[in-house]
Amino acid sequence: MASSSPENDIETLKKRHKELDTLRTKARANLENAQKQLDELKAEARQGYGTDDLEQLRVKLAEMKKENEEKRSAYEQHLDEIAAKLVEVEKAFNATNAGAASRTE
Numbered sequence: 021m022a023s024s025s026p027e028n029d030i031e032t033l034k035k036r037h038k039e040l041d042t043l044r045t046k047a048r049a050n051l052e053n054a055q056k057q058l059d060e061l062k063a064e065a066r067q068g069y070g071t072d073d074l075e076q077l078r079v080k081l082a083e084m085k086k087e088n089e090e091k092r093s094a095y096e097q098h099l100d101e102i103a104a105k106l107v108e109v110e111k112a113f114n115a116t117n118a119g120a121a122s123r124t125e
Contacts, residue, residue: 065077
């Protein structure tokens, strides 16, 4: 069994230290990038919605969904009314044409 020399151990430790230092540098850069993105998103939220508080944003989102559903429902009702009026117009037109056709016979 060969024993490792202290010089090899030191070189191994230096190499490991360098690898860990590289990982630490990358982790710091990733953290800085993530923080920058978070700050940008918070600024965007404040500008667009008046807050960057997550709970307040959730409340606003729920309000927006409710408002959209109300608008969608009103639009659907409006379209149903238009369709009903078109059916009435078509019936009246058909009745008028049927009456005119029987008079010409």
